[in-house]
Amino acid sequence: MTVITRFAPSPTGFLHIGGARTALFSYVYAKRHGGKFLLRIEDTDRERSTQEAVDAIFEGMKWLGLNSDFEEIYQTKRFDRYAEVVQQMLAAGTAYHCYASKEELDAMRAEQQARKEKPRYDGRWRPEPGKVLPTPPEGVKPVVRFKNPLDGQVVLKDLIKGDIVFDNKELDDLIIARGDGVPTYNFCVVVDDYDMGITHVIRGDDHVNNTPRQINILQALGATPPAYAHVSMILGADGAKLSKRHGALGVMEYRAMGFMPDALLNYLIRLGWSHGDQELFTREEMFTKFDFDHVSASPARFDMEKAYWVNHQYLKSIDPAVVAPEFDWHLRRIGADPAKGPDLKAVIEQQRERCRTLVEMAEKSKFLFEDLEAYNEKDAAKHFTTDAGALLEELAQKLSALTEWSAPALHEAVNGFAEGKGLGLGKIAQPVRVAVVGMAISPPVDQTLFLLGRERTLARLAAAVKYINK
Numbered sequence: 001m002t003v004i005t006r007f008a009p010s011p012t013g014f015l016h017i018g019g020a021r022t023a024l025f026s027y028v029y030a031k032r033h034g035g036k037f038l039l040r041i042e043d044t045d046r047e048r049s050t051q052e053a054v055d056a057i058f059e060g061m062k063w064l065g066l067n068s069d070f071e072e073i074y075q076t077k078r079f080d081r082y083a084e085v086v087q088q089m090l091a092a093g094t095a096y097h098c099y100a101s102k103e104e105l106d107a108m109r110a111e112q113q114a115r116k117e118k119p120r121y122d123g124r125w126r127p128e129p130g131k132v133l134p135t136p137p138e139g140v141k142p143v144v145r146f147k148n149p150l151d152g153q154v155v156l157k158d159l160i161k162g163d164i165v166f167d168n169k170e171l172d173d174l175i176i177a178r179g180d181g182v183p184t185y186n187f188c189v190v191v192d193d194y195d196m197g198i199t200h201v202i203r204g205d206d207h208v209n210n211t212p213r214q215i216n217i218l219q220a221l222g223a224t225p226p227a228y229a230h231v232s233m234i235l236g237a238d239g240a241k242l243s244k245r246h247g248a249l250g251v252m253e254y255r256a257m258g259f260m261p262d263a264l265l266n267y268l269i270r271l272g273w274s275h276g277d278q279e280l281f282t283r284e285e286m287f288t289k290f291d292f293d294h295v296s297a298s299p300a301r302f303d304m305e306k307a308y309w310v311n312h313q314y315l316k317s318i319d320p321a322v323v324a325p326e327f328d329w330h331l332r333r334i335g336a337d338p339a340k341g342p343d344l345k346a347v348i349e350q351q352r353e354r355c356r357t358l359v360e361m362a363e364k365s366k367f368l369f370e371d372l373e374a375y376n377e378k379d380a381a382k383h384f385t386t387d388a389g390a391l392l393e394e395l396a397q398k399l400s401a402l403t404e405w406s407a408p409a410l411h412e413a414v415n416g417f418a419e420g421k422g423l424g425l426g427k428i429a430q431p432v433r434v435a436v437v438g439m440a441i442s443p444p445v446d447q448t449l450f451l452l453g454r455e456r457t458l459a460r461l462a463a464a465v466k467y468i469n470k
Contacts, residue, residue, distance in 0.1 A: 001199060002034075002035050002036065002197075002199070003029070003030050003033040003034070003035025003036070003199050003200060004030065004035055004036050004037075004038060004196065004197050004198050004199050004200075005026040005027070005029055005030040005035065005036075005037050005038070005198065005199070005200050005201075005202055006026065006037070006038040006039070006040050006192075006193070006196065006198050006201070007019075007022060007023040007026050007027070007037070007038075007039055007040070007061075007066070008039075008040040008041075008042050008189070008192070008203075009023075009041065009042065009057055010041075010042045010043065010045060010048075010049065011041055011042075011043050011049045011050060011051075011053035011054040011057060012045065012048040012049055012050070012053055013053055013056075013250075014053065014056045014057075014060070014250030014251070014252070014253075015056055015057045015059075015060035015061065015250060015251045015252075016249070016250055016251070017234065017242075017249060017250075017251065017254075017268070017302070018204065018233070018234050018242070020060065020064060020251050020264075020268060021231070021234065021268040021269075021271055021272075022202060022203055022204055022231055023061065023064075023066050024064070024066065024265055024268050024269055025202050025229075025231060025269075025273075025290070025295075026200075026202040027066045028269065028286045028287055028290040029200060029202060029290060029292075030069075030200075031287040032287050032288060032289075032290055032291070035199070036069040036070070037066070037067075037068060037069050038068055038069065038070045038073070038196060038198070039057075039061060039068035039070075039072050039073070040072075040073040040074075040075070040192060040196075041054055041057070041072065041073065041074045041075065042075050042185070042188065042189070043074055043075055043076050044075050044076060044182065044183065044184075044185060044188055045185075046076070056250065056252065058072070059252060060250065060251035060252055063251065063252065063255055063261050064251060064261050064264070064265060065261060065262075065265075065283070070196075073192070073196070075188050075192065078188070078191075078192070079182075079183070081191065081195070082177070082183040082187065082188055082191055083177075083181065083183075085187075085191050085221070086144055086176060086177050086183070086187075089144075089146070089176075089220065089221075090144065092220075093127070093147065094146065094147050094220040094221075095144050095145060095146050095147055095176060096125065096126060096127050096144070096145055096147055096173075097125065097136070097142035097143070097144060097145075098121075098124075098125040098126075098142055098143050098144070098145045098173075098175075099125055099134075099136050099137055099140050099142045100121075100124060100125060101140070105121070108121075108122055108124075118170070120172035121145070121172040121173050123172075123173060125142075125145070126145070126147065126173060127147075140179075141179035141180065142179060143175045143177060143178055143179050144175070144176050144177040145173040145174065145175055145176065146173055146174045146175075146176050146187070146213070146216070146217055146220070147173060147220075148168060148171050148172065148173050148174065148213070148216055149168045149216060150168060150169060151168055151169065152168050153165050153166060153167055153168060154166040154168065154171075154211075154212035154215050154216060156208075156211050156212060156215070156228060157227070157228075158208075158228055158229060158230055159200075159227055159228065159229035159292040159295075160229050160230055160231065160232070160292055160295050160296075160297050161205070161208075161230055161297050162297075164208065166212040168212075168216070171212060171213055171216070174186060174187075174213050174217075176217070186210055186213055186214055186217070187217065189210075189214060190214045190217045190218055190221070193214075193218070193226060194218060194221060194223045198226050199226050199227065200226055200227045200228075200229065201226050201227070201228050201229070202228075202229045202231065203228075203229075203230060203231065204230065204231055204233065205230040205231060205232050205233060206233070207230060208230050211228055211230075229292055229295070231272065231295070232272055232296065232297055232298060232299045232300060233299050233300075234271055234272075234299065234300050234301070234302050235299045235300070235301050235302065236301065236302055237301050237302060237303045237304070239301065242302055251264070255326075255329075256333075256359075257357060257359060258311070258330065258356075258357025258358035258359035258360060258361070258362075259307070259311050259357065259358075260311060260314050260315065260318075260322075260323065260326060260358070261326075262282075262283055262314060262318075263310050263311040263313075263314035263315075264307070264311070265283065265286070266280060266281050266286075266310050266314070267306065267307045267310045267311075269281065269286055269290065270310075271300035271301075271302065272295055272296045272298075272299075272300040273290065273294055273295045273296070274294050274296075275289045275290075275294060279310070280310065280313055280314075280317075308356045308357065309356075311356060311357060312355075312356040312357075315348075315352040315355060315356070315357075315358070315361070316352050316353060320344070320345035320346075320348040320349055320352075321345055323345075323348050323352075323358070324344040324345055324348065326358055327344050327347070327348055327358055327361060327362065328344060330358045330359060330361070330362035331362050331365070331366070331369060333362070334362055334363065334366060335370070336362070336365075336366050336369035336370050337369055337370070338369060340369050340370065341365075341368040341369035341451075342368055342451045342452075342453065346451060347361075347365050347368060347451060348361070350443040350444075350447045350448075350451065351364055351365055351443060354443075364441070364442075367436070367437045367438055367442075367452075368451055368452060372436070372437075372438050372460055372463070374438060375434055375438050375439070375464075375467070376434070376438060376439040376440070379430075379433075379434045379438075379439050379440040380434055380467075382430075382440070383430045383431045383433075383434045383440060384431065384434060384464070384467065384468045385431075385468075386468065388431040388468060389464075389465050389468035389469050391421070391427075391428060391431065392431055392432065392435055392461050392464055392465050392468070393461075393462075393465045394417075395414070395417050395428065395432070395461065396458055396461040396462060396465070398413055398417055399413060399449070399454075399457065399458065399461075400454075400458055402454075405450065405453070405454045406450060407446045407447050407450040408446070410445075410446040410449045410450055411444075411446035414428060414429065414432070414445055414446060414449075429445045431464075432445055432449075432461070433445065433448065434464070435460055435461050435463075435464030436448060436449065436452055436456075436457055436460040436461065436464075
């Protein structure tokens with residue numbers, strides 16, 4: 001059996017963090033078993049579905065690298081297929097027309113509530129042996145209901161929650177097609193999973209109560225239901241329902257915040273799943289180690305600080321060539337032109353120890369890719385003394401005479417200059433930093449000058465001397 005999983009979002013908003021985790025679990029489970037992953041857009045809710053939301057889902061999935069192994073599927077393009085299955089079920093007697101009006105159904109529920117009964121459809125139009133049905137009213141377009149079994153049980157063998165038992169008598173006859181012929185969500189899902197050979201349905205536990213109805217419809221179609229795994233919800237670090245203040249944001253907002261896609265995936269896969277004490281996983285390790293035996297049935301807690309920590313570990317450890325395209329994107333967002341500075345990989349090497357996010361890295365590296373227009377007032381007041389002007393001018397002359405512009409040569413030159421003046425390195429390094437970076441914080445001075453280059457370094461030192469002496 002080839003494992004086939006699916007992620008089936010409704011395009012009524014952005015791809016949020018909970019949906020991304022569900023997609024990730026589905027994706028890595030399929031990949032671990034040599035299977036395939038499918039993206040299906042469940043857009044039957046025409047009033048709430050938007051193209052903007054569809055685009056946001058595709059953009060988020062692409063950025064995360066959770067690519068479908070099939071052409072993307074839209075439910076609204078499958079209406080003919082749903083209508084075909086409805087007719088098959090009507091012909092087989094597993095579905096029937098119901099002509100009850102909204103007013104009738106409202107009155108029925110009100111009476112049930114008055115008797116303290118669970119509101120449910122009473123089967124008034126359900127065909128049964130020996131039962132005489134009313135004459136269908138003229139001009140009424142009936143809905144189609146599934147003829148749910150009246151007795152027995154549905155045993156959901158959930159891969160995360162264990163066995164869950166539902167009594168069929170508690171399940172009423174679900175509407176599978178409305179009066180205008182539009183199929184309903186639970187019916188479309190069943191037909192899609194059946195047609196697409198889905199072997200494992202991995203989704204949020206808010207769908208648990210839909211599952212027995214879907215299993216019964218699948219069995220009525222003669223299909224073997226897939227395995228189900230219902231993933232617990234994500235709470236905030238304080239145990240409250242996840243909200244924007246906890247980190248319930250769209251996936252692309254995490255890109256804007258400076259996360260690497262694989263770092264975000266690493267954090268998400270650990271929300272509810274563990275593999276011993278291991279915290280950091282490559283994408284390949286996720287594929288080889290993920291299983292449902294170690295997915296918790298309890299809600300996971302989203303900790304933004306932990307997410308930042310994971311992102312920082314990625315930035316510090318992965319190949320700078322992998323980081324460079326994202327770094328390029330962030331530099332452009334703040335108006336810096338990556339083509340006007342040093343090699344991005346070299347900058348990443350120097351900045352990643354001190355930067356938790358690519359936003360931070362871009363801001364701290366901006367001086368390498370644009371003209372320096374101002375100095376931090378506090379840092380300039382502290383380090384741009386009259387003596388500093390003379391020192392910077394003399395240092396510039398020494399640096400201009402270097403035959404090799406390399407970090408080791410610059411290190412030797414700056415340190416030798418400080419020693420020759422009988423000064424601590426800080427007395428030289430801090431004015432140099434303010435002169436070439438604009439503030440007193442930067443990578444080591446030798447690396448900063450190397451990345452900046454000979455021409456711009458000497459020009460900025462000269463500008464600082466002029467600023468100090470004005």
